[in-house]
Amino acid sequence: MRAFLDGTTWGLFLILCCGTVAAADDAGRLEEILSTMRSRQEEARTFIAEWDEGAGAEDGARGGRTIRLTLGTEGRMLLESSPAGEVAFGQAGPMKSSYDGRRNRQFTAAVGKDDWPRGIVWDDAVYDELRAAEIQVWLLHLRPFHEPFPDLGNGPLQVVEQNVLIDGQPCLLVERPALDGGSYVERYWIDVDRACIVRTEHRDGKRLLSGRTVRYRPDERLGWLPESWESGFSNGSNALRARLIRHELNPDVPDETFAFDFPVGTVVFDRDRGLRHLVLADGRTRDITPEESASGFDYHALAESSAGDLAPQLEASGDEWTPSTIVLLVANLLLVVVGVVFWVLRRGE
Template identity: 25%
Template sequence: MIPVAGVRGLYSTVAGMTAAILLTAVSIQPVVAEQVDAPASGALTHEKILKVWEEREQRVKSARFEWTEIRLITDDLLMPGESRVEPDVPQYSVKSSLSLKENQIRHTFRKEIWQVDAPRGENSFVSVSNGETAKVYLPPGYVTEYPRGHASQQVGSDEVNSTYLKPFLWCYRPSMSSVLVAPLEKFDITQERAAYQDRDCVVLRYQPTPTTKFELWLDPSRDFVIVRQQFIRDGLVANQLDVEYLPVDETRVWLPQEWRFAMLDKKGKSLLSMNGTLTRAEINPTLPDADFEFEFPPGTWVHEDKAHEHIVMADGKQRAVALGERGLPYESLLSGTGRVSKSRWKRVLVQINLSVVVFVCVGLVLRWNQLRSHR
């Protein structure tokens, strides 16, 4: 286990950086690095890489991390309902945490929000998976003015796709589905090497289309940790994630220390850049299963699937939201006064029947034209 106090001490200097320094740090301009042919050596295989990754995953049965991100974002990427408290300062900080236990995962974050009328102190995003059920909670102001939730029966969490979790999941849960943009075997192990901070890195490449490709830069001297991921479109870097690691005593468990992410549009304009700094870490702590459970708070409108939605009432009971009620005001549903009238149900049924009639008529016309064309 890594002593929490020790980790705090390691990062106290970085955590104390001024906002001006952080602003400079996140304004990175990704470029495709010059690569050279690799020297003759033993053949590297997917199996060798996977074996090293799996061994590290077995050494870290559980983990808990806290970190801070400073993000610079343009208006193009603001969430619906968000506005800037300070319009001329496109910067905000995010305090995040991640807990891992086997295939269970919990991710939370709280940002210095720009959201309108969102209650301070109650704006934490939560994503939890206990290995069987996944839940996501969006606080008021994050997407709508009221809290939203989503629950589904699935093995893992959709959060493994999050760029902001990659530094940790690359290290400790590389076998989780979707942690990489594609399964490792789909990446070609090239005969190229890329210099990353004076380190000789292996380049893996996956090309889903003729004009797009993903590159992973692995450091063989540090158990093939991923130090860079690039998405390249039409020969230009569209986004890039770089990770700095710190060795942890004799266990050779590499700890993400700092990471930088940048996203560019097709013209090279910066849409988003981010600098993350680790502030606290525990490797193999005792984590109760309760950490990976979550109950939606009262007032949450929960989406389960296409046909099922409900609102959590003040007494904890679930108030089902019928299909015909989903256009009603949230306040009326929450208060219980938003029942759909019989006349509205009749209008809904009439609209459904008309849609069916139109669909059948269009099908008949298309079939008639097809028969005529074959005569």
């Protein structure tokens, strides 16, 4: 019996030790990978990538959009998107959004004769497009520690499984649970040899919200570079395929690149102030009053009018307080008073 207990104790000790060693090895391998990713982020001070993206096209994207991302220093970003061909009914035209370190800008070109160009500006410490599916591949590869997203250095990264083979490459399966303890979780399959994220999943409990698979090609300075990727979403009908066209590492990108001006004719909404204005020539603007916005203005009449001119005007009617109306009202009141006095006197008699 004693021999049995001694053997059992020794077995448990081995399991605990091996488990601790395995956990330590996993943590060490993950730390090495993250260190390589950090070096890659530091190497890519600025970066420009241009790619084609389309829905469900084979061998990359066809008939979709051409997207261009410019990464600057200190979180500055510029995202430009344009249709690959003619814009069909219901499609978005050329679009542009940027963050210059302080202010967000967003522009959408007009599509069709009855449309007009639109812009939005607002101050925020967070670029609204950070979580956009279009740029997550590049953020995870070149800005993995960017705050607040992806910020892989913040919060617990747990190695769930090791030596998972994807396209013949050994990978670590890493999870990052929600910081608030909710059911949301991010999963990353990280190629051990290349320190690249080859697959991602975002889940809410058992429900898959989105997923992405990335293929890489060798690069002389960055080691590896995303060459093509495919994204899928929970509804199953919006699969996107993309293929890299060109890129530039550490080009000279002036700060003015991220603070673009809106074209003449753009109706710009200042989200912080809740007001709109029309961009005119020579740097001038034409304010659009809340009354004009609420009533639905004639866009083509904006440039030829002043602020407030297109607001609905009250039409003259018989119900207005004109001098004749006031005289008539006073006369009626006098008649009522006289009638009351006469009635009181008659009762007194």
